[in-house]
Amino acid sequence: MSGPSARVRVREMALADCERVSRIRVRGWQTAYRGLMPQHHLDAMDPAADAERRRALFASAAPDVVNLVAEDDGGEVVGWACHGPYRDGEVRTADAELYALYVDDGRLGTGVGRALLRESVRRCETAGHPRMLLWVLRGNARARRFYERAGFVPDGAEEPFEVEGVAVPEVRYARPLGG
Template sequence: MSGPQARVRVRVREMFLGDCDRVSLIRVRGWQSAYRGLMPQQHLDAMDPAADAQRRRALFARAPLGVLNLVAEDEGGEVVGWACHGPYRDGEVRTADAELYALYVDPGRLGAGVGRALLGESVRRCASAGHARMLLWVLKGNTRARRFYERAGFGPDGTEEPFEVDGVPVPEVRYARPLGD
């Protein structure tokens, strides 16, 4: 895609079980678009939206307390983006900080304000829940996502983690943003 899309009006709401197929399609297409050249292509090509939807339904049914899935709908009611946040995970321990676990936008809607609406609602809800800061992990080489988060007030906090896909290192960088006043 070249150039920003025209802004679209979206409504952010909590996700329903029936949204899993569309959310999985957005997630898989998002990976295949955003991570091209950053991780093995055979891994991206093998991603299956139907298998992801099955896994997503199981995760949705047993989401831990405090984990919230949000979707963005366009004016026609089509789900065009998905975000998930909850308590920050430090291994198996949940901390007092919030974490943005995922944020994906239909690749055809990038630059139209969908991601900004989802991120803004996640930040608002985490601040309202009393979290002092929000953290997220982003692939070190994903410059588009890094710019997006930096424009939203997030910045790298110096923490990096190795991440491996099919034997290929894909480093991640942790970003943080204070919440509240």
């Protein structure tokens, strides 16, 4: 089922999910960031190489970094989110950060992203984080609308994310948690 009423189940990611998560992540970059960063960088992204990095990251992740996947009714992984403590440089703070959220491009608008974000927020509230922060490319209007509908607002912080010598501006969003 892939329409707006599609049901998804959010669960903790397993090592075996890394390959599918990488395909979703790479395709997400290639789709969402087209025109926002150098196209040759996007074209050169390799899901197999990303999966290898993802397996290494997964195996060495700190216990407070949470990787979640969304499965459809058939058990196919259709989205991925990762959150943990907010990183201010190398220092982890009391706030939470949504590090990543990607949905299979054929499932955009079906509730997969909302389910992943809702579970990430719930877990961060349960962990006692006062707020959740995230970074989004300034030009990624679709993602910005998604986060704004979920109660996130830009907090004024911006920084360039550099891709092959090209500055790609990011905007930080924040949402209070727990009340």
